[in-house]
Amino acid sequence: MTTKPLNEPKFDRKQAQWHSVDQQTIKELSSTGRHQECLQACQQLLQSEPESLVPWKYAGKSLLALGQFEKAQQCLAKAHQIDNKDPEIVKDIGNIFNAVQNDAEAIRLYKEALSIDQNYAPAINNLGLIAKQQGNLVAAGQLVKRACDIDQSFAPYHMNLGGIYKDLGNLDQALASTLKSLELNPDNPDALINLGGIYKDLGNLDQALASTLKSLELNPDNPTAHMNLGGIYKNLGNLDQALASTLKSLELNPDNPDAHMNLGGIYKDLGNLDQALASTLKSLKLNPDNPDALINLSGIYKDLGNLDQALASTLKSLELKPRGSAALCKLGLIKMALAQTEEAKKYLFDSIACNTQECEAYFALSQIIETAKDAEGLIESTKQIKTSHLTPRTRTFIEFALSNCLHKLKKYDQAAKHLKAANYNKLTVFPSDASRLQQAIALSISRSDPTEKSAINTNYGKDRIFIIGMPRSGSTLLETILSMNPKIKDLGESRxxxxxxxxxxxxxxxxxxxxxxxxxxxxxxxINNTQHKYTTDKQLYNFIYINWITAHMPSAKIIHCRRNPMDNILSMYRSNLTTGNNYTANLEDSAKVLVAQEKAIQINKKRYPEKIFTFDYDQFVNAPEDNLRKLLRWLDLDFDDNYLHPEKSTRSVNTASVIQARKPIRNKSVGGWKNYETLLKPALKLIQESGVKID
Incomplete structure (x- = not known):
């Protein structure tokens, strides 16, 4: 073994009194982590026994633990000169090179230790850990498993093996190995963190929470445990505690890219896309080649309506991890929004082929199935899912997928059963936000003039069209129809x-x-006047700001989209709408918000009768041309037959109506709520009591 020339290391000297120092004392100080005292004891023994193995060997171990690698190597080299048949010494020198990320030299030294003792478990374990770091999980598992078999009583080997099994996706084996580690050492906070992560992946969030909280009892300032705790709270739907735990993790370790990535995910679920974007970009600044952070970034850009950047982030993630199921799923979703349906199907099926647990891919496919045969095939493919490993969030996707397939097969009672289960699971993760929205609606109609204003130019707002109403009220179809006019720029759901x-x-x-x-x-x-003259802004909840629009943009046009309230509520309930629409998973809350919206619109129509046009979806799909001509006259636009063919549009659609907006105008869904009348009874009762008309 080649080593540097040996120079006697200079130990830190502290005042300590030793009546006598022997080799056993040195070993005890080392094993209990009292490294400075161990170094003093080694130095004292070396004064009387300069060629004794133990003080050189254990001084090297303590210096290694203290990060003084050069001194550690000198001591261990001296120990190796004294006894070149001790595999532990060679292994510890290998640990020095491992610590400075010189994998090649570390591997050589671990193999040299094994040439001394082929069953030396620590060297075998360390070779396995290097294989894991290098991405060779199969070899890593084989090596660490061998170390466990040799020394079945050493808890860290079992913990390491559990981590490798987890990365391999073998969660049952990961659980068994980690529990074995904790059987041997019940108070290891790191093993408890790992156990929490395994339970989280298995969908057992209560046990994941318990294990992580126990880890924090043992080590309250572990940033990784706080970060993991945030992830568990996020999956439990407790976003406030998820945020607090993740911020605590970053307080302890401000430069952890994974914690910044998780923080971005929490902000996204909270609907704060600007902070979500900032946190995710910070994560990628710290670790530019993290495929998971790039996928999260893609999702944020998609929610912001920036499909080009969403696509770029997804493709970069796939460069780093070519068979990443989450990236393939995201690519499929983007292709759906870009009207590239066949490509979307390909990527979504590829996602499932790579990972049968990629649940969002099943849901996306259920939205674009065209035949009963497709529906039956997708139902069959869901049988490969390990349902015991599903979290409420992932189970939501599967239940929606099954409901959509059964709806296609016209098995409405069965579809209703899965639809109810889907929304039940969704509410556990994303509780209803109906009260917040109802309060905002009430406040919006409590005053007619939102703020003091100076003289307003009557041309302000000219050529601006605002489309408002409830989700799933025909608004995306309307925006697609209007965007057939090349002079109209659709802004989507602009904020x-x-x-x-x-x-x-x-x-x-x-x-x-x-x-x-x-x-x-x-x-x-x-507005780029060389390309467009008008804009359509389809942020539906802008109905809360009608007073602002009419007061400060008096020439703007406001189109209120509405449809049969029961069809509207059913459509929202079936659509798995995202952040800001959590109330739609609760039928009663959907009815309450819809009623509040209807009443607010009626008040504002009385205040501003010339400013608001009601676009009735049901009337439109039954007589498209007549109703469209009325709207176009109100907008001062000429009729063109192209308006009646939204299926020819190539615009991107980044909403839950992505599929419906690309189909020819048809009245197939009108009255569809009656197929689910039993399920919808709670909402129907509230609508009837409110006086809102059910056509």
């Missing part, structure tokens, strides 16, 4: 009006010149 109003409100009390709402909105959504 620009809300942002502009927030900026105006922040200006209150400032001495600087104030911008008006029209100016701020135009900065956020400029």
């Amino acid at each position: 620009s009006l809300e942002k502009a109003i927030a900026k105006i409100q922040q200006q209150k009390g400032c001495k600087s010149d104030h911008q008006d709402l029209n100016e701020v909105y135009s900065q956020l959504e400029p």
Whole structure:
């Protein structure tokens, strides 16, 4: 073995009194982690026994533990000169090179230790851990398993093996190995963290939570445990505690890219996409080649309506991890939004082929199936899912997928059963936000003029069209129809009006010149007059800001989309709508919000009868041309036959209506709620009591 020339290391000297130092004392100090005292004891023994093996060997171990690698190597080299048949010494020198990430030299030394003793378990274990770091999980598992077989009583080997099994996706074996480790050492906080992660992946969130909390009892300042705890709370739907735990983790370790990535995911679920984007970009700044963070980034960009950047992030993730099931699923979702349905199907099926537990892929496929045979095939493919490993979040996707397939097969009673289960699971993760929305609606109609204003130019808002109403009320179809006009730029579900109003409100009390709402909105959504003349903004909840629009953008047009309330509620309940629409998973809450919205619209129509046009979806699909002509006259637009063929549109659609908006105009869904009348009884009762008309 080649080593550097030996120089006697200079130990840190501290005042310590030793009546006598022997080899056993040194070993005990080393094993209990009292490394400075161990070094002092080694130095004292070396004064009387300069060629004794134990003080050189254990001084090297303590220096290694303290991160003083050069001194550690000198001591261990001296120990090796004294006894070149001790595999532990060679292994510890290998550990020095492992610590400085010199894998090749570490591997050579571990193999040299095994040439001394072919069954030396620590060297075998360490070779396995290097194989794991290098991505060779099968070899890693074989090596660490061999170490476990040789020394079945050493808890860390079983913990390491559990981690490898987890990475291999063998969760049952991972659980068994980790439990064995904890049987041998019940108070190991690291093993408890690992156990929590395994239970989380198995879908057993209660035990995951218990294991992680126990780990934190033993080590309260472990940033990894706090980060994992945040992930468990997120899956349990407790986003406030998820946020608090993740922020605590970052307080303890501010530069952990995984914690920043998780923080981005929590902000995304909270609907705070700007902070979600910032946190995820921070994660990627710290670790640019993390395929999981890139997938999260893709999801955020998709929710922001930026499909180009979503696509770029997904493709980069696939470069780093070519068969990543999450990336393939995300690519399929993006292709759906881009109207590339056949490509979408390919990527979604590839995702399932790579990972049968990629549950969102089943749900996406259930949205684009076209025949009964497709539905039957997808139901059959769901049988390969390990349902015991599902979390409420992933189970939601599967239940929705099954419901969609059974709906296609016209087995409505069975579809209703799975639909109810889907929304039950969804609510455990994303509790209903109906009360927040109802309060916002009530506040919006409590005053007719939202803020003091100077003289407003009557042309403000000219050529701006706002589409408002409830989700799944025909708004995406309408926006697609209007976008057939090349002069109209569709903004999708823009958040620009809300942002502009927030900026105006922040200006209150400032001495600087104030911008008006029209100016701020135009900065956020400029119109390139060489390409477009009009814009459509389909942020449906802008009905809360009707007072702002009419007061500060008086030339803007507002189209209120509505349909049969029971069809509307059913469609929302079937759509698995995302953040901001959590109430749609609760039938009663959907009815309450719909009623509040209807009443608010009626009040505003009385206030501003010339400003709001009601687009009735049911009337439109039964007589498309007549009803469209009425709307176009109100918008001062000429009729064109192209408006009646939205299926020819190539625009991207990034909403739950992505499939329906690409089909020819048809009235197939009108009255469909009657197929689910028993399921919808709680909502029907509230609608009837409210007086809202059921056509």
